[in-house]
Every structure is written in C-alpha cells, then in structure tokens.
Amino acid sequence: AGAQVSEVFNAEQFIAFALDGIEDLSIMQRxxxxxxxxxxxxxxPYPDAVRILCQMVHQIAPGFQAVALTEYIARYGQHDFDTSMQALSTMTSYxxxxxxxxxxxxxxQSRTISILLQWMQSDNEHLRRLACEGCRPRLPWGIKLSNMLQMPSPAMEILEQLKSDSSLYVRKSVANHLNDLAKEYPEAVLDWVATWSTDDPNVKWVIRHALRNLIKQxxxxxxxxxxxxxxxxxxxTRLKLTPTTIRQGDSLxxxxxxxxxxxxxQPAVVDYRLHFPRANGSMSTKVFKLKxxxxLPEQILEIVTTRAFxxxxxxxxRQxxxxxxxxLNGNVAQSASFELIS
Structure with missing residues (x-):
C-alpha cells in the first residue's frame, strides 16, 4: 500500500525489515x-511520513494492519502533538x-484530554469510542494509565456524555471503563451511577455491564x-457435580x-464460584455466570451447565x-467438591 500511494516509500526495505523474525512475536509485538x-x-520528516500513512490506511485491510500504522504515531510522533492527533483521528476508523x-x-494528560473531549462530540462512533477507550485505566494489551486511575476520574465528563450513546460500540467502552474504576473504587462508582436515570435503556445497559464484577462479588x-x-x-437444592472425578481436558x-x-x-441472579489450586499450593477463585x-412464587427452576477443564x-x-x-443473589447457597486428576 505504501508503494501505491508514494514513490518515496521504500517497499523493499519495509518488507525485509517486517518479515525478519516476525513469526516468533506475539500480536502486539508484531x-x-x-x-x-x-x-x-x-x-x-515526520509530517511527510504521516501524510503517506494517512493515505495508506485507506488501502489496507481494517484491523491490526491499521493498528500498526497508529503504533508508528505512538512511537515516533510524541514531538509533534498536533500532527499526531490529526493522524490518529483519521486512522482510528480503520x-x-x-x-x-x-x-x-x-x-x-491535560492536552490529550482536551482532544478527547472534542472527539466525544463527533458524529463518528469510532472517534467517540476512542475518547473513552483510549483513556481506560486498564486497557487489555495496553499500557496501564496510572494517572487516569483516580476517583473522581479525569475522564468523568467523557463517561457522563457517552453513557447514553446510541452506539453499542461506544456504550461497551463506557461500561468497560467504569468496570476498571469499580475495581479500585467500588463505593465511589456505585455512588456515581446511582445518580443516573435508568429511564433510558442505554444508560441502564451501561450500569448493568459496568457493575458486572461487583455483581459477581x-x-x-x-x-x-x-x-x-x-x-x-x-x-x-439438588446440587450435583458429575462426575466427581475428572481428567484434565474433560468436562464437568x-x-x-x-x-x-x-x-x-422475584429476580434471581445465579452464579458459581470455583475454588482451584495454584502452583504454590494455595487456592484461587473465579466467579462464572450461570443465569x-x-x-414465580414457589416455582422450582432447574439449571444445568457444563464446564471444560x-x-x-x-x-x-492443576490436579x-x-x-x-x-x-444466589450474591450469597453462598450450597457447595460441592470434585477431584481433577492428570
């Protein structure tokens, strides 16, 4: 794509460098x-390179190829803030x-937040999502933003604006961002979302997904x-684990x-908490959703699920x-045990 949009793009050099050792790298390392x-x-000259990249992004398949172009901005564009922000606003849709x-x-932080506040008002859902997802404190695969992990959060205005967004793509980001904050400040997040009107189904959806870990707890x-x-x-009643002894890879x-x-x-939230051994002999836990x-009054509802180990x-x-x-609604109702063998 680089050679198609610019004669100065050295395609041969790019291919040789890109292929060298790439097979041994993880996705983000690639x-x-x-x-x-x-x-x-x-x-x-950085602005010249960025102009080529912004033309290239239209020619390549959306996804991680385009993410590599944004990574160029992150690695080599810190010295030219305005050019870099304009480039990222173009590339994020791809x-x-x-x-x-x-x-x-x-x-x-302050200068970048001011840009995110502009993007959160965009007609482009990709830019609105970037305003929220980009400043998530604990983005998977992304560097931790300790300066954003505060309560009240520097991103509060963004989350307030986008909590009722028409795009599910954006609302998922808002919920995930709030979930990050709730891990550090559960009571403060609960105080905050309790002030939100749940008459709007979009806001109600965000609250439910933002508090998912607290609900599991x-x-x-x-x-x-x-x-x-x-x-x-x-x-x-009638809790049963079958079989009571399973092998690695089998299902329970x-x-x-x-x-x-x-x-x-009355509403019922049924989950299960798994206690499993660690390598050092201690026990770890993980909560999984059930139903x-x-x-209804005096109703008996059967639930059956399987889990592959x-x-x-x-x-x-481990064995x-x-x-x-x-x-059951956050309370331990019953428990049972089984053995895992190799």
Whole structure:
C-alpha cells in the first residue's frame, strides 16, 4: 500500500525489515515491529511520513494492519502533538488508535484530554469510542494509565456524555471503563451511577455491564441497582457435580434447582464460584455466570451447565481438590467438591 500511494516509500526495505523474525512475536509485538519497519521505509520528516500513512490506511485491510500504522504515531510522533492527533483521528476508523493514544496521555494528560473531549462530540462512533477507550485505566494489551486511575476520574465528563450513546460500540467502552474504576473504587462508582436515570435503556445497559464484577462479588448495592434483593427468599437444592472425578481436558456437569420461598415474583441472579489450586499450593477463585431470571412464587427452576477443564493462556488447571459454590443473589447457597486428576 505504501508503494501505491508514494514513490518515496521504500517497499523493499519495509518488507525485509517486517518479515525478519516476525513469526516468533506475539500480536502486539508484531504491531510494534511493523511500526519500526515503517519507520525504516518512510521519509524522515515526520509530517511527510504521516501524510503517506494517512493515505495508506485507506488501502489496507481494517484491523491490526491499521493498528500498526497508529503504533508508528505512538512511537515516533510524541514531538509533534498536533500532527499526531490529526493522524490518529483519521486512522482510528480503520484500526483502533486506543493503544496509540496512551503514551500521549501519559506524557501530556491535560492536552490529550482536551482532544478527547472534542472527539466525544463527533458524529463518528469510532472517534467517540476512542475518547473513552483510549483513556481506560486498564486497557487489555495496553499500557496501564496510572494517572487516569483516580476517583473522581479525569475522564468523568467523557463517561457522563457517552453513557447514553446510541452506539453499542461506544456504550461497551463506557461500561468497560467504569468496570476498571469499580475495581479500585467500588463505593465511589456505585455512588456515581446511582445518580443516573435508568429511564433510558442505554444508560441502564451501561450500569448493568459496568457493575458486572461487583455483581459477581455479591455486592448488595450493585445488586440493588438491578432490582435484585440480596436477602431474597430463595433456596438451592439438588446440587450435583458429575462426575466427581475428572481428567484434565474433560468436562464437568453442574446441575441444581432454584426454589422460590416467597409469595411474590422475584429476580434471581445465579452464579458459581470455583475454588482451584495454584502452583504454590494455595487456592484461587473465579466467579462464572450461570443465569439471571425472574422466578414465580414457589416455582422450582432447574439449571444445568457444563464446564471444560482445559488449560487456558490465562488459567492453568492443576490436579487436586476443587470446590464449587453456588451463589444466589450474591450469597453462598450450597457447595460441592470434585477431584481433577492428570
């Protein structure tokens, strides 16, 4: 694409550099590697290089190819703020600039926030999302923004503006940003979202997804914001794990019944917490969603689910004793154990 838009783009040099050792790199390492390859193939005056990149972005497939172009801006454009911001605003529609904006926020927070406040009012949903996602404190694969991890957050105006956005793409970003803050400041975030009107279904959706971890933890205030009573008259019976001994890679079936013990219909949030052994012999926990529903007076509702115990990049399942606790509206209702063998 570079050779198509500019005669000064050294395609041969770019290809040679880009292919050298790329197979051994992770996705984000490849992005940075390609950005360095672009640097070797583009003219040295930064504005000239950026003009070529902004033409290239229209020619390549959307996705991580375009993210590599934004990474060039992050790595080589810190000295020219205005040119870099204009480039990222162009490129983000083709490959999100959420990673590339972060060094600018680290180095020049106030100046960059002022740009994000402009972008949050854009007609372009990609720019509105970038205004929110780019300053997320704990963006996966992105550098942590410790200067944004405060309460009240420097991004509060952005989150307030975009909480009812018409685009689900943008609202997901708002919810994820709030979820990051809730991990550090649960009570402050709960105080904040409790002031929001839930008459707007878009705002209601954002609150539900923003508080998902607090709901998993059984936080009574988070549950109450969803109309769920932490002390509801509900019970669990017939909890069964099948089989009680499984091998690595096999699946476990979890079956149970939820019983209403009230004379009125009530909401129920059913999750399960898995206790599993770590390499050092201690136990770790992880909460998984099961089902959210309304249960009628004296109704009995059967729930069956399966879970495969295969090693993941983020979690290793080791042999030993495991415990599953059924969480009902945030409370431990029943528990059972099983063994994992190699």
């Amino acid at each position: 992005v940075r590697h390609i950005a360095d390859a672009l640097y070797n193939a583009l003219p040295s 490959g999100t600039a959420e990673f590339a904006i972060r060094p600018f926020l680290s180095n020049e 059984g936080n009574p205030r988070a549950l109450a914001l969803h109309g769920v009573d932490h002390l509801a008259k509900l019970g669990v 079936t979890i079956s149970l019944a939820v019983i209403s013990q009230d004379s009125e219909t 959210t529903f309304s249960i 295969k090693d993941l990049s983020t979690r290793k399942y 030993g004793s495991y415990i599953i606790e059924i969480l």
